Amino acid sequence: MRDSSHFETKIAAHLPAAYNLARWLTRSDVDAEDVMQESLVKAFRFFDQVQSPEIKTWFFQIVRNTSYSWLKKNRNFTELTEDATDHVEDGAASPEENLLNSCTVVEIQNAIASLAPEHKEILILREFEELSYSEISRVMEIPEGTVMSRISRAREKLKCCLLESRKRGRK
């Protein structure tokens, strides 16, 4: 038997972060809410089977998987492999940092939005939610080594997008 008040207390604390993830992946407020509702139903059903310290990563995992299912169903999304998506260009020339720092919030938003979902989500989990490699590994169900390499590729990919955007803006 489950304790419903316990569920609400434990899950409510992670709603904002989970919503942020769903919102970035679906790119829509309404769709993110749908994903959240579906995730909550799943979470409620299996809440008894998870230990308290694992709730955050467990709920992220549910939201992530539900987001992907939603994308497949509604956006004809097919999971892309890193090889297919990551054509990391060799590093842009110095002074990159100054150039990056001159990016506007809109440019950063657009650059993140243009990333493949697997890169987008790993940056959100690492940079915004500050999850450890081990926690990301559990959320994304991939080995820690892959987490590290994927974070690196995602950062490189985002950097390239931003630099290109900056260069275009200067022209």
Added chain:
Amino acid sequence: MTSDNNEVSKLLKKNKENLYFSMSAKTRSGLLDFIGRHQAKDGFRFSSYQLVAASFLCGLVAATIWFNFFSNKISNENLVIQEIVSGHVRSMMVAHFSDVASTDQHTVKPWFEGKLDFSPSVKDLTKEGFPLVGGRLDYINSRPVAALNYRHNQHLINIFEWPATIGDTTPQLTSQRGFQLYHYIKSGMEYWIISDLNAAELQRFVNLL
């Protein structure tokens, strides 16, 4: 390679506040309402503490009912034993051992016809050393019953028999005021066998029934 000092990492952290999709108050309350509605639909659920307390209370109630049931059963059984012993003693005291005195089972069995709402089983055990003496009506456990009378040497044996309300049981020996009593239920009939025979001889008799 994955250093958080990476320029991209620093840029994202610096702009986190503007890049983070914060839930509106409306969305948050909508989701919390959704949880509430879903939980209500799923039915009320107990906390583990409530469950333990509820289990304990249920156990206590069950134990009380069980105790009362067995107390009543035991006191009722004791009452039946008293009645059996009294019936046996009375049958010997007033020389009213049998209403129908016969060693013929085909005389004794039909005698009960019309007097009881069941037909008692009557066996001829003369060859085994337990000749049938007769039968009579008695009143035990708030109902008329058949009392079949046998003899073994100078010892009298009464078999009290009536329809049972529960399933079969194996013979159980009880002693009361110097008498041995065997009790069992077989094929829907309840049997009480009482005598001043020793337990081993009475058991032999019971085994022949």
